[in-house]
Amino acid sequence: MPKTVTSHTLQLVTFSTSLSFTEVTSxxxxxxGKEKILATPVPTSGAASSIEAFEAHINSRVGPSGFLYFNEHNHGAWMKLFSNSRRAVLYVLGNPLVGQTFLQYDLRGALNIPPRVLVLEKADGTGTEVVYHLPSSLIALDDNEKLRAAAEGLDNKLEALVESITAT
Structure with missing residues (x-):
């Protein structure tokens, strides 16, 4: 079976703040909209009767940032077993209505959608770092201008979110 390996440049973004881990995660x-989602999870498209119904459901649950909470992985909890006392939670967040704006051009972008954001307590305890992969560096794999523009729109939305949660 033939295999193709494509080189790709990935960009990692890190915001640093003096705010506590608890403040940033709150x-x-x-x-x-984590509380809204935990109360009423987002359905798959099969659970919605139409695009309009799906859009209405999503729009009723997005948080102020325009993103939805999907899930999280508390790496800090299990890392304690290995003598690491730093808190670290990986959030999976996104918005299917935003995702469709670029996945329509290249479904390979679905490998990295929804985006993930790592909230990491600084090793010296002086604050928090928020780390994520720049979406356009993961999604825009070819020279498709419409795809790049849509992916860069997600870059801007994600940056605005992270700026708002790390601002002092």
């Missing part, structure tokens, strides 16, 4: 939870 702000993030509020911005992505």
């Amino acid at each position: 702000r993030l939870d509020a911005q992505i």
Whole structure:
């Protein structure tokens, strides 16, 4: 079976703040509507009767940032077993209505959608870092201008979210 390997440049973005881990995660939870989602999870498209019904359901659950909470992985909890006391939570967040704006051009972008954001307590305890892959560096794999423009729109939305939760 033939295999293709494509080189790709990935960009990692890190925001650093003096805010506590608890403050940053609380702000993030509020911005992505975590409580709304936990109360009523987002259905798959098969559960919606039409595009309009799906859009209405999504729009009723997005947080102020325009993103939805999907899930999280608390790496800090299990890393304690290995003598690491830093808190680290990987959030999976996104918005299918935004995702469709670029996935329509290249479904390979679905490998990295929804985006992930790592909230990491600084090793010296002086604050928090928020780390993510720049979406356009993951999604825009070819020279498709419409795809790049849509992916860069997600870059801007994600940056605005992270700026808002790390601002002092």
